[in-house]
Amino acid sequence: MVSRAAAAIRTRPRREREAEVLVWPDLVFIEFISALIFSIALMVLSAMVNAPLLNRADPDTTPNPSKAPWYFLNLQELLLHMEPAWAGVIVPTIALVLLAAIPYWDRDTEGQGVWFGTKFAGRLTVFGFTAATLITSLLIIWDGSLHVVWTENVIRGLGLNSDFTWPGGLDWFRNLRGFDTGIPWDSLGFTIGGFTMFEDWRAIPLGIPGTTTDPWLLNLNFPSFLSQQIIPVATMVGLPVLFVLFCKGLGWIHSRRDIALLIFSAFIGVYLTTTIVGTAFRGQGQDLKPPWDIVVLEE
Amino acid sequence: MANLERAPRKSFNDLIYDLIFKNYVWQSIFRTGYPNTPRNQMLAVATNVFLHLHPTRIHRTHVKITHTYCLGGLSFFMFLGLTVTGVLLMFYYVPSIERAYQDIQELEANVRFGQLLRNMHRWMAHAMIILVLLHMMRVFYTGAYKPPREFNWVVGVVLFILTLLLSFTGYLLPWDQLAFWAITVGTTMVGSAPVLGDESKFLLLGGFSVGPNALIRFYTLHVIGLPLVISIFMAVHFWRVRRDGGLARPL
Numbered sequence: 001m002v003s004r005a006a007a008a009i010r011t012r013p014r015r016e017r018e019a020e021v022l023v024w025p026d027l028v029f030i031e032f033i034s035a036l037i038f039s040i041a042l043m044v045l046s047a048m049v050n051a052p053l054l055n056r057a058d059p060d061t062t063p064n065p066s067k068a069p070w071y072f073l074n075l076q077e078l079l080l081h082m083e084p085a086w087a088g089v090i091v092p093t094i095a096l097v098l099l100a101a102i103p104y105w106d107r108d109t110e111g112q113g114v115w116f117g118t119k120f121a122g123r124l125t126v127f128g129f130t131a132a133t134l135i136t137s138l139l140i141i142w143d144g145s146l147h148v149v150w151t152e153n154v155i156r157g158l159g160l161n162s163d164f165t166w167p168g169g170l171d172w173f174r175n176l177r178g179f180d181t182g183i184p185w186d187s188l189g190f191t192i193g194g195f196t197m198f199e200d201w202r203a204i205p206l207g208i209p210g211t212t213t214d215p216w217l218l219n220l221n222f223p224s225f226l227s228q229q230i231i232p233v234a235t236m237v238g239l240p241v242l243f244v245l246f247c248k249g250l251g252w253i254h255s256r257r258d259i260a261l262l263i264f265s266a267f268i269g270v271y272l273t274t275t276i277v278g279t280a281f282r283g284q285g286q287d288l289k290p291p292w293d294i295v296v297l298e299e
Numbered sequence: 300m301a302n303l304e305r306a307p308r309k310s311f312n313d314l315i316y317d318l319i320f321k322n323y324v325w326q327s328i329f330r331t332g333y334p335n336t337p338r339n340q341m342l343a344v345a346t347n348v349f350l351h352l353h354p355t356r357i358h359r360t361h362v363k364i365t366h367t368y369c370l371g372g373l374s375f376f377m378f379l380g381l382t383v384t385g386v387l388l389m390f391y392y393v394p395s396i397e398r399a400y401q402d403i404q405e406l407e408a409n410v411r412f413g414q415l416l417r418n419m420h421r422w423m424a425h426a427m428i429i430l431v432l433l434h435m436m437r438v439f440y441t442g443a444y445k446p447p448r449e450f451n452w453v454v455g456v457v458l459f460i461l462t463l464l465l466s467f468t469g470y471l472l473p474w475d476q477l478a479f480w481a482i483t484v485g486t487t488m489v490g491s492a493p494v495l496g497d498e499s500k501f502l503l504l505g506g507f508s509v510g511p512n513a514l515i516r517f518y519t520l521h522v523i524g525l526p527l528v529i530s531i532f533m534a535v536h537f538w539r540v541r542r543d544g545g546l547a548r549p550l
């Protein structure tokens with residue numbers, strides 16, 4: 001065991017000549033073979049599958065759905081669930097900064113240089129990845145109101161009530177926007193000593209007129225703020241915290257490395273899920289659809 | 300010196316060998332003999348500018364495929380392949396909205412191996428993104444970002460961003476519906492930034508929407524700006540791998 005302070009000292013590992021091999025031929029050979037395999041595989045792929053080329057660009061004909069390149073579709077997916085500034089800019093920026101900051105936070109050199117170097121690394125990785133994938137999928141299903149469709153279909157299908165529709169009292173639980181449109185905000189004002197508070201939740205004055213042109217800062221539309229900013233951000237911050245607390249409770253976390261393993265694996269899960277959903281499960285109007293039902297219309 | 304190693308009686312194979320590897324011209328190019336002795340093997344690496352990216356010897360565990368899966372090396376290999384195919388594509392492509400789309404069509408229809416060339420460039424670009432991501436995951440899960448490699452991890456994150464930008468700027472160039480609308484969607488996201496959003500979008504597009512200015516900007520970034528920048532960062536990345544004591548391993 002090395003103490004944290006001692007471990008943080010930068011040492012170059014001492015050389016063990018007996019344990020070393022020559023770069024030529026051992027490494028050069030592997031590099032050559034892997035490069036060869038990749039060249040052949042890409043050649044074969046390129047001979048079989050053509051790069052797409054659609055009609056000439058036409059600013060007047062919008063394809064529906066319009067999609068960014070696949071590696072940005074995770075962000076485009078986020079766009080459907082929160083304020084664009086968060087989805088397109090703030091969240092990715094914060095994610096990249098946190099990613100880059102990992103080594104400055106987790107500095108213990110123990111367990112470096114080997115795959116899954118801590119005792120519970122395997123479990124943390126599997127748990128972080130699977131749980132995050134599942135929860136992300138559920139959240140997407142929920143915000144796509146699929147639970148509404150499914151409940152209606154099941155209840156009608158079972159013959160319990162042939163014209164069942166999602167109850168109005170649960171409108172707020174249809175999807176994220178339900179918190180905005182499904183709650184009778186207008187009736188939620190209250191009076192303190194003859195003074196009415198929050199008479200209009202959709203225009204809570206924040207700024208002094210003339211000081212800003214940004215409608216967000218002038219008058220706060222609270223219901224929309226809640227559904228487009230507070231809830232998404234709280235989810236993105238809260239779930240990782242819950243993950244850490246949960247695994248702490250299980251006794252799986254003993255170092256910052258363990259926390260990093262858990263959160264990084266969860267991040268990979270979310271990254272993949274949102275990319276795949278954005279790529280293969282979003283049809284016209286960005287509605288959730290199975291891949292085989294997706295057609296692109298030009299309108 | 301080479302004379303000392305010569306066998307007393309030469310077989311036919313030795314004759315051929317000497318003819319190829321021990322003549323004046325060969326030895327002017329490769330200063331060492333064929334790398335079949337440990338000394339020559341080390342010299343072969345140390346005296347060759349390309350192989351010199353490597354040390355001459357490395358730890359046994361690091362040549363195990365399962366340690367790195369060659370992912371960093373393959374990312375770099377994709378970059379090299381993209382450079383070669385990219386230069387070839389530039390022969391046929393003019394970045395103006397009048398010609399771009401037609402040039403791609405003609406490349407596919409009239410140029411020998413033109414379609415293959417374009418496909419290679421496209422699929423390699425996608426492969427590179429996936430490989431870089433996988434490389435990042437292997438570095439993470441082997442704990443190879445820990446001191447003294449913190450900074451190289453940061454350089455890696457920059458390389459990841461640059462890889463995405465290279466791919467994104469290239470996406471517009473065919474000037475088809477896919478390209479046009481993908482870049483429209485992508486740059487709209489940039490425009491939603493809370494500060495300097497519209498300004499950065501304008502800077503990127505050279506206007507308020509995707510048009511001729513955007514095409515020339517994306518083209519220039521794609522074929523010269525970003526490749527230069529990523530080459531510099533790659534040089535730093537590789538240099539640091541060696542300066543930080545080779546690949547990480549348990550202390």
Ligand code: HEM
Nearest residue numbers: 367371372374375435438443451452455456458459546547
């Ligand atoms: C264009 C992209 C990149 C290229 C060409 C590249 C190339 C390489 C190469 C060839 C190595 C040697 C070992 C190996 O192959 O695994 C390496 C190591 C390393 N890379 Fe990258 N890399 C890239 C992106 C990244 C990214 C995105 C990260 C992390 C965010 C990263 C972090 C590192 C670190 C920390 C090492 C040292 C690993 C160790 O000591 O075991 N690199 N890189």
